[in-house]
Amino acid sequence: xxxSLETSSELQxxxxxxxxxxxxxxxxxxLCLVLLALLLVHATREGLPWLNVGFLTEFPSRFPERxxxxxxxxxxxxxxxxxxxxSIPFGVAAAVYLxxxxxxxxLNSLIEVSIANLAGVPSIVYGILGLTVFVRWxxxxxxxLAGALTMSLLILPVIIIASREALRAVPGSIRHAAFALGxxxxxxTRHHVLPAALPGILTGTILALSRAIGETxxxxxxxxxxxxxxxxxxxxxxxxALPIQIFNWVSRPQPEFHELAAAGIVVLxxxxxxxxxxxxxxxxxxxxDLQ
Amino acid sequence: xxxxxxxTRGSVPAIAETAxxxxxxxxxxxxxxxxxxxxxxxxxxxxxxxxxIGPSGCGKSTFIRAFNRMNDFIQGTSLSGxxxxxxxxxxxxxxxxxxxRRRIGMVFQKPNPFPKSIFxxxxxxxxxxxxxxxxHGLVESSLRKAALWDEVADRLDESALSLxxxxxxxxxIARALAxxxxxxxxxxxxxxxxxxxxxxxxxLLFELKKRYTIVxxxxxxxxxxxxxxxxxxxxxxxxxxFGETDQVFTRPKEKRTEDYVSxxxx
Numbered sequence: 149x150x151x152s153l154e155t156s157s158e159l160q161x162x163x164x165x166x167x168x169x170x171x172x173x174x175x176x177x178x179l180c181l182v183l184l185a186l187l188l189v190h191a192t193r194e195g196l197p198w199l200n201v202g203f204l205t206e207f208p209s210r211f212p213e214r215x216x217x218x219x220x221x222x223x224x225x226x227x228x229x230x231x232x233x234x235s236i237p238f239g240v241a242a243a244v245y246l247x248x249x250x251x252x253x254x255l256n257s258l259i260e261v262s263i264a265n266l267a268g269v270p271s272i273v274y275g276i277l278g279l280t281v282f283v284r285w286x287x288x289x290x291x292x293l294a295g296a297l298t299m300s301l302l303i304l305p306v307i308i309i310a311s312r313e314a315l316r317a318v319p320g321s322i323r324h325a326a327f328a329l330g331x332x333x334x335x336x337t338r339h340h341v342l343p344a345a346l347p348g349i350l351t352g353t354i355l356a357l358s359r360a361i362g363e364t365x366x367x368x369x370x371x372x373x374x375x376x377x378x379x380x381x382x383x384x385x386x387x388x389a390l391p392i393q394i395f396n397w398v399s400r401p402q403p404e405f406h407e408l409a410a411a412g413i414v415v416l417x418x419x420x421x422x423x424x425x426x427x428x429x430x431x432x433x434x435x436x437d438l439q
Numbered sequence: 440x441x442x443x444x445x446x447t448r449g450s451v452p453a454i455a456e457t458a459x460x461x462x463x464x465x466x467x468x469x470x471x472x473x474x475x476x477x478x479x480x481x482x483x484x485x486x487x488x489x490x491x492i493g494p495s496g497c498g499k500s501t502f503i504r505a506f507n508r509m510n511d512f513i514q515g516t517s518l519s520g521x522x523x524x525x526x527x528x529x530x531x532x533x534x535x536x537x538x539x540r541r542r543i544g545m546v547f548q549k550p551n552p553f554p555k556s557i558f559x560x561x562x563x564x565x566x567x568x569x570x571x572x573x574x575h576g577l578v579e580s581s582l583r584k585a586a587l588w589d590e591v592a593d594r595l596d597e598s599a600l601s602l603x604x605x606x607x608x609x610x611x612i613a614r615a616l617a618x619x620x621x622x623x624x625x626x627x628x629x630x631x632x633x634x635x636x637x638x639x640x641x642x643l644l645f646e647l648k649k650r651y652t653i654v655x656x657x658x659x660x661x662x663x664x665x666x667x668x669x670x671x672x673x674x675x676x677x678x679x680x681f682g683e684t685d686q687v688f689t690r691p692k693e694k695r696t697e698d699y700v701s702x703x704x705x
Contacts, residue, residue: 251514321551325611328507329564329618330541339563340553 188417195411203411207377208393212404217412219376220393223292224361224419226380227389230296231303231360236353238300239307243349246308247315248337267305274302275369283370290371293383298366303356310352314345347431354427358420364391390416458525460485460622460652461506461543466520468501468510475501477676478520483622483669488644488653490667490684492660494704498676499656500548503624505529506654507543508536524622541568544615548627550607552599552614557591560599560610564618577617584650585613586643605636612643616651623647625655629662641666660700664688672696 155163206216250256278298288294318341326336342349367389374396376388390412397409459482468476475498483489491499501510508529510516522529529539552560561578570577578595582588587609591602599610608628615623629637644666647653657663663670663684670687672679672695680687680696691697698704 319551321547321549322553324509324512324547325551325553325614326563327512328509328540328545328547329614330537330568331564332537335567339567344554 191410191413191417193410194407195409195414198408198411199414203408204415208375208396212402212408215397215405215408217390217393217415219379220388220390220412221415221419222379223372223376223387224390224416226292226383226387227295227299227367228357228361228423230293230383231299232353232357234296235300235303235307235356239304239353239356240311240349242304242308243311243315244337244342247312248333248341263305263308267309270365271302271363272365272369274298275366277301278366278370289384290373290386291384292380292387294370295367295372295387295389296383298370299360299363302363302366303360306356306359307353310356311345311349314348314352315341317348318344343434346434350427350430350434354423358423361416361420361423362391364389364395367392390419458485459483459523460525461654462521462523462526463502463505464521464523466502466505466518466522468498468505469517470501470513471515475676476505476673479673479676479678481671481678481681483652483654485652486648486650487668488648488655488666489669489671490663491654491656491671491673492658492663492699493673493679494699495658496675497673499673500626502673503626503654503656504545506622506624507540507545509540509545511536541618542620543622543624544618544620545624546608546611546615546626546628549631550604550611552602552607552610554598554600556596557599557602557610558595561614561617564614568618581613581617582610584616584647585609586639586646587613603636605632605639608632608636608640609643612640612647616647620651622652622654625653627656627658630658637662660688660702664700672699674699 203216204221205218206214207219208217209215246256246259275298278294278301282288282294282297283290286294288297322340322344323336326340331339372392373386373388374392376386378385380387394409394412394416397405397412400406461481461483463479463481466476466479466481467474479502481489481491481502491503493499504510505518505522506524506529510518518530524539524543528534553563555563558578561581562574565577566574579588579592582591587606590606591597591610594601599607602610608631612623612628629640632640641662644653644655648668655663655667667684669682670684671681672687672691672693674695679699680691680693682692687696688700691700
């Protein structure tokens with residue numbers, strides 16, 4: 149008997165389901181993008197008239213036309229650089245230890261679960277911790293250093309988890325090849341495992357830092373100032389940051405300040421975009437080396 | 440099967456002629472509760488190829504990995520009995536596993552070159568082990584010994600991943616040879632390759648055994664018959680028969696060996 153090769157009704161039903169699922173995914177994807185685009189367009193349209201060199205080089209003022217974002221921009225740059233300085237070495241080192249050195253035992257699974265839980269703790273809690281430990285006990289005051297250390301604690305779990313995933317994705321055969329050549333654990337990690345995991349580690353780290361850039365609650369908690377008419381010159385100086393400045397402007401009654409806030413959002417997003425671009429660039433570089 | 444019976448069978452005349460480079464005495468390897476290798480005896484004489492054959496899951500890979508302590512990386516493995524390298528206990532407390540792996544090279548089942556240049560693949564091992572001489576010369580001679588030089592001489596800076604599977608495996612052999620080991624352990628080195636590449640690797644083995652002592656695991660009986668001088672047949676973790684390859688394949692002493700080499704099971 150010759151089987152029919154025409155579409156059966158059963159196959160048609162399966163196809164219809166497949167089409168619907170595809171359409172659903174499409175719609176949801178576009179919905180996300182459209183919402184984001186709306187936000188961007190709205191912020192840009194409101195803020196654009198205020199976006200000029202003066203906005204970037206002036207300090208905040210109670211007169212909207214003279215108000216600028218300089219102290220907040222520099223505060224954010226200080227904050228994020230210091231946060232990266234503290235969180236990346238600790239985070240990557242912890243991930244390497246947990247993934248490459250530590251065996252599987254109860255203590256380590258406990259550590260693993262705790263880190264996953266810490267990643268979900270609300271940022272305000274880290275703010276309280278930072279206030280107690282860094283601002284008061286270590287007497288760092290309301291400095292950018294205290295802020296960066298608090299932010300580091302906040303994003304450390306995310307960096308550790310992302311780095312561990314990246315390390316785990318490196319095939320075991322690479323490690324075995326290195327060990328079979330008489331390499332020590334460190335030589336294997338340093339020369340083969342870390343370079344192969346670097347793109348993944350970078351992505352996780354940049355995402356974590358992006359989160360830190362937008363965080364407001366812990367900074368308010370540790371007492372970052374809302375009105376700062378100077379640029380921090382060292383890690384012990386007081387500071388403000390972009391999200392705090394934006395929050396400050398939004399809460400004022402005059403509509404001009406709301407537009408300033410929109411302009412501030414555009415600046416914040418630009419800083420974020422630049423960071424992500426750097427991450428993409430480094431990723432591209434290191435994956436090219438691997439091929 | 441008692442250990443005593445195995446060792447009598449193991450002492451075929453030819454083995455006594457040259458000193459064994461590797462020797463296993465009553466080796467038992469466990470993964471947790473499971474016994475993977477049960478009281479196995481084996482000798483690998485100098486400049487000979489010793490093949491370990493057996494059905495899947497018989498423990499042959501576990502056994503060969505014990506010789507350069509690669510099982511150390513699998514949590515829960517324990518070993519009893521003696522594994523000797525020129526009379527030195529490989530598992531003695533004072534033995535450094537890194538030193539063991541430097542002397543006893545290994546080639547894996549799947550080609551696993553580093554995602555780096557061909558040159559770096561070969562030079563890395565010697566360099567991290569403190570090699571101070573002419574690295575370029577060493578890379579060339581290692582690639583020549585692995586019969587790969589002619590194919591890669593003009594593209595040493597290209598990624599090793601651009602090579603074909605067979606070339607990658609010969610690169611892995613060159614990489615192991617660059618450390619100037621005495622022993623080469625090969626865990627099914629041709630099982631992931633096509634017949635032509637397999638034939639090249641087998642030809643290479645004949646060349647290599649002039650200077651190296653080789654232990655090879657294979658599930659391919661024809662391959663064992665073609666390349667090896669001695670053959671050990673393992674089944675469910677036990678040594679069924681060990682002797683000269685010719686004898687094991689043509690006049691096996693054990694019924695199970697005969698069944699296996701004639702293709703009746705496995």
